[in-house]
Amino acid sequence: MTDADVRLVDMTLRDGMHAVDHQFTPEEMADVAAALEAAEMDVVEVSHGDGMGGSSINYGFSAATTEEYLDAVAPELDDTRLSVLMLPGIGTVEEIDMAIDRGADMCRIATHVTEADISEDHFTKVKDRGLEANGLLMLSHMAEPERVLEEAQLMEEYGADAVYVMDSAGALLPQDVRDRVGLLTEELDIEVGFHAHNNLGLGIGNTLAALDEGATTVDGCLRGLGAGSGNAQIEVLVGVLEKAGYDINPDFFGVMDAAEDVLVPMINDDEMPELDNDSLILGYAGVYSSFLRHTRRAAEKYDLDPREILIELGDMEVVGGQEDLITDVASRLADESGAAAEAAGDD
Amino acid sequence: MTDADVRLVDMTLRDGMHAVDHQFTPEEMADVAAALEAAEMDVVEVSHGDGMGGSSINYGFSAATTEEYLDAVAPELDDTRLSVLMLPGIGTVEEIDMAIDRGADMCRIATHVTEADISEDHFTKVKDRGLEANGLLMLSHMAEPERVLEEAQLMEEYGADAVYVMDSAGALLPQDVRDRVGLLTEELDIEVGFHAHNNLGLGIGNTLAALDEGATTVDGCLRGLGAGSGNAQIEVLVGVLEKAGYDINPDFFGVMDAAEDVLVPMINDDEMPELDNDSLILGYAGVYSSFLRHTRRAAEKYDLDPREILIELGDMEVVGGQEDLITDVASRLADESGAAAEAAGDD
Numbered sequence: 001m002t003d004a005d006v007r008l009v010d011m012t013l014r015d016g017m018h019a020v021d022h023q024f025t026p027e028e029m030a031d032v033a034a035a036l037e038a039a040e041m042d043v044v045e046v047s048h049g050d051g052m053g054g055s056s057i058n059y060g061f062s063a064a065t066t067e068e069y070l071d072a073v074a075p076e077l078d079d080t081r082l083s084v085l086m087l088p089g090i091g092t093v094e095e096i097d098m099a100i101d102r103g104a105d106m107c108r109i110a111t112h113v114t115e116a117d118i119s120e121d122h123f124t125k126v127k128d129r130g131l132e133a134n135g136l137l138m139l140s141h142m143a144e145p146e147r148v149l150e151e152a153q154l155m156e157e158y159g160a161d162a163v164y165v166m167d168s169a170g171a172l173l174p175q176d177v178r179d180r181v182g183l184l185t186e187e188l189d190i191e192v193g194f195h196a197h198n199n200l201g202l203g204i205g206n207t208l209a210a211l212d213e214g215a216t217t218v219d220g221c222l223r224g225l226g227a228g229s230g231n232a233q234i235e236v237l238v239g240v241l242e243k244a245g246y247d248i249n250p251d252f253f254g255v256m257d258a259a260e261d262v263l264v265p266m267i268n269d270d271e272m273p274e275l276d277n278d279s280l281i282l283g284y285a286g287v288y289s290s291f292l293r294h295t296r297r298a299a300e301k302y303d304l305d306p307r308e309i310l311i312e313l314g315d316m317e318v319v320g321g322q323e324d325l326i327t328d329v330a331s332r333l334a335d336e337s338g339a340a341a342e343a344a345g346d347d
Numbered sequence: 348m349t350d351a352d353v354r355l356v357d358m359t360l361r362d363g364m365h366a367v368d369h370q371f372t373p374e375e376m377a378d379v380a381a382a383l384e385a386a387e388m389d390v391v392e393v394s395h396g397d398g399m400g401g402s403s404i405n406y407g408f409s410a411a412t413t414e415e416y417l418d419a420v421a422p423e424l425d426d427t428r429l430s431v432l433m434l435p436g437i438g439t440v441e442e443i444d445m446a447i448d449r450g451a452d453m454c455r456i457a458t459h460v461t462e463a464d465i466s467e468d469h470f471t472k473v474k475d476r477g478l479e480a481n482g483l484l485m486l487s488h489m490a491e492p493e494r495v496l497e498e499a500q501l502m503e504e505y506g507a508d509a510v511y512v513m514d515s516a517g518a519l520l521p522q523d524v525r526d527r528v529g530l531l532t533e534e535l536d537i538e539v540g541f542h543a544h545n546n547l548g549l550g551i552g553n554t555l556a557a558l559d560e561g562a563t564t565v566d567g568c569l570r571g572l573g574a575g576s577g578n579a580q581i582e583v584l585v586g587v588l589e590k591a592g593y594d595i596n597p598d599f600f601g602v603m604d605a606a607e608d609v610l611v612p613m614i615n616d617d618e619m620p621e622l623d624n625d626s627l628i629l630g631y632a633g634v635y636s637s638f639l640r641h642t643r644r645a646a647e648k649y650d651l652d653p654r655e656i657l658i659e660l661g662d663m664e665v666v667g668g669q670e671d672l673i674t675d676v677a678s679r680l681a682d683e684s685g686a687a688a689e690a691a692g693d694d
Contacts, residue, residue: 173591174555200590201571201583205552208521224622233622236548239631243547244520252631253654260624269616275571275580277607284586284599307600 005247007217009043009193010036010234012263013073014085016225017049019271022062026072028266032222033076035262039254043106045083046073049227051110052084052099053091066095067102074103081105083134088118093125100129109155110136110166112319113143116151116158123158134217135160136195141171141286142317145183152184152192162191162217167206170199170228170279171286171314174209185214193217196232198224199283201275203232204240211246222259223272228282228289230273235259281307285314294323298330308333352594354564356390356540357383357581359610360420361432363572364396366618369409373419375613379569380423382609386601390453392430393420396574398457399431399446400438413442414449421450428452430481435465440472447476456502457483457513459666460490463498463505470505481564482507483542488518488633489664492530499531499539509538509564514553517546517575517626518633518661521556532561540564543579545571546630548622550579551587558593569606570619575629575636577620582606628654632661641670645677655680 013029024032029046036044046069048054048062055062062069066084074082083106084099096107107126109119119135126133135155140148152163165180172180177194184192194210196203196219207218220234235255241248273279282289287310295313299306312329360376371379376393383391393416395401395409402409409416413431421429430453431446443454454473456466466482473480482502487495499510512527519527524541531539541557543550543566554565567581582602588595620626629636634657642660646653659676 173587174552175591200587201551201580202587204548205521205555208552233548235624236622236627239627240520240547240549243631244522253652256624256627256654275583277582277603280583280586280603284590305600307603 004042004249005216006211006241007042008234008238008248008250009045009083009217009219010041010221011045011219011231012036012221012225012234013069014045014047015049015219015227015231016221017047017062018227019225019230019273020267022048022055022060024063024266026064026068029069030072030076031262032258032266033073033080035258036255037077037080039251039258041080041250041255043081043083044073044077045085045108046070047085051087051091052095054087059090067098070099070102070104083108085110086122087111088122093121096122096125097129100131104131106132106134108134108136109160110138113137113140113148113151116154119155120158123155123160127159132161133159134162134164134193136164136166138166138168139288139319140165140167140180141169141176142319145179148180149183149187152188156188156190160190162193163188164193164195164217164219165210166195167197168195169286169288170197170202170283172202172206173200174202174206177206177209178213181210181215182213191216193219195219197226197283198229198231198233198273198275199279203230204236207232207237208240208244222255222263223267225263225267226273228273229275229279281310285310287314287318288320290320291318291323291326294326298326302330302334304330304333304337351389351596352563353558353588354389355581355585355595355597356392356430356564356566357388357568358392358566358578359383359569359572359581360416361392361394362396362566362574362578363568364394364409365574366572366577366620367614369395369402369407371410371613373411373415376416377419377423378609379605379613380420380427382605383602384424384427386598386605388427388597388602390428390430391420391424392432392455393417394432398434398438399442401434406437414445417446417449417451430455432457433469434458435469440468443469443472444476447478451478453479453481455481455483455511456507457485460484460487460495460498463501466502467505470502470507474506479508480506481509481511481540483511483513485513485515486635486666487512487514487527488516488523489666492526495527496530496534499535503535503537507537509540510535511540511542511564511566512557513542514544515542516633516635517544517549517630519549519553520547521549521553524553524556525560528557528562529560538563540566542566544573544630545576545578545580545620545622546626550577551583554579554584555587555591569602569610570614572610572614573620575620576622576626628657632657634661634665635667637667638665638670638673641673645673649677649681651677651680651684
């Protein structure tokens with residue numbers, strides 16, 4: 001996809017949208033994109049945090065439409081490629097056409113790690129239009145390497161040019177990354193990518209582990225913006241890859257400047273990702289951040305430590321939409337700890 | 348030193364002192380120490396950021412004396428051991444006696460990675476008093492693994508019970524850590540430790556790499572406090588080690604609570620370590636943070652990017668005290684880039 005050793009995908013204007021409640025303006029997006037083009041970034045991804053079609057009451061409304069964002073960003077990019085994100089079930093095949101018509105150079109298609117089978121039509125559409133299609137397997141910590149491989153092979157069959165192991169909850173340890181990425185690079189004929197989150201402080205460490213195992217395309221955000229405790233901090237990643245001797249396209253100083261001179265002035269201090277106890281326990285438990293608020297409420301009701309509930313939910317491998325399980329788990333844990341009587345008194 | 352797989356040393360009250368300009372009060376230290384004792388931390392280190400004797404016009408005055416800090420902290424610790432830091436040249440052998448008299452259980456003795464030979468008297472003193480002595484080789488990125496080993500062997504000869512590879516500038520990549528720690532664990536008869544800084548986002552990743560190679564004692568700070576972009580974030584490290592199956596003493600939730608409930612309320616937002624462009628370029632160049640301010644001034648005078656100067660200084664392996672080289676380097680770089688004429692015009 002590039003003649004460098006590694007291709008870098010900057011998702012400041014997509015995963016980074018989570019950190020600003022999807023409120024970047026088209027003008028802000030254009031400024032960030034221009035700085036990344038100047039820094040010779042390989043790919044810039046632009047979409048609502050949850051992909052095209054994500055702007056909704058469920059996922060939060062973005063400040064502008066995908067059309068407006070693409071119209072603002074596309075003219076700023078020349079050598080840097082423009083990617084859009086599509087989550088089948090949230091976005092539709094029609095939106096892929098729209099994005100391509102408005103200048104998208106490639107489309108990344110993301111499903112839960114065990115649900116690649118819902119993405120066939122979306123790959124077909126992108127490939128029919130002659131564009132690069134990447135498959136992203138989200139929450140990859142929830143499947144064993146062999147299962148991740150099976151799902152990746154489905155995406156390969158559908159036409160994917162690359163498949164990513166996505167550590168959406170920031171729950172993988174370096175060895176877990178090696179096991180998954182290593183198996184994929186061994187068995188697939190297409191490129192393998194990795195997408196980190198920093199909940200366990202391993203955004204950069206895990207990305208290096210993935211590259212060691214043969215990944216050739218990796219994700220990051222300026223200043224580590226992104227959901228939860230953020231993604232791999234891309235200006236750091238560029239510096240680390242240069243220092244480690246990888247041949248890459250982006251210019252280290254240019255990406256640093258994009259981060260500090262262009263992005264930082266747009267962001268409030270409380271929007272900057274932090275590795276606090278909340279993001280740490282979510283990474284430890286392997287649970288997505290949407291569970292946090294409800295879990296706190298249940299913990300109070302049942303006089304439990306919310307961390308115990310989250311760890312239990314993680315063991316059950318809950319996914320988005322299963323938030324109703326929280327009360328069941330809290331009630332059971334309270335029973336087990338003999339605290340049931342007290343909780344009943346509160347009702 | 349412990350029957351766990353790994354011993355954790357919390358340096359919030361020592362390396363963390365750098366982040367607060369050495370202004371923790373004895374009462375604050377007592378509160379943090381009590382929380383760490385409750386969390387079953389293995390070791391708590393208490394000293395000025397630059398070790399005993401560091402409180403001075405050169406290194407910054409601390410809010411209280413080492414005596415006052417030790418008198419406040421020692422009564423809070425029971426199972427958790429109390430360590431003090433000694434940099435020969437800054438502190439004196441007499442201060443080791445003082446610290447032991449006031450309850451220190453062990454002493455860590457730190458020298459530049461090529462200067463272990465100045466530490467013999469200090470090791471002798473600690474061992475004569477019957478205490479554990481650890482040797483810390485600072486700025487370990489400035490020496491090849493073989494040289495690090497020679498210096499570590501000197502410390503072993505002087506009586507060290509453990510020797511640490513210290514990545515004081517946060518400049519090592521995981522493979523660099525493996526090369527150094529791996530050689531030491533192979534060749535030494537004593538334990539090997541690792542101390543990370545997060546300038547390249549590798550505080551946790553590098554610590555895991557060190558443990559992979561057989562290190563058995565590692566450093567961290569609550570919330571990743573510490574000089575530069577901070578140390579390994581110790582509550583994250585505890586969670587990661589538990590998740591990875593290491594047998595450790597500290598209690599995960601307890602250490603998290605010490606961080607968020609006890610430490611965070613003591614710290615201003617602008618004291619929290621950040622991985623910004625300044626700390627990134629220092630880690631990339633392998634230059635200690637004391638060079639930053641002077642480099643900025645020289646860059647302005649010679650119309651250069653301060654980052655170019657820092658990278659050149661890093662290639663020259665400058666160490667603290669050599670700040671006068673900055674102007675020479677800037678002048679030479681300006682000459683080379685043909686900007687000398689402009690710079691002269693500014694004079």
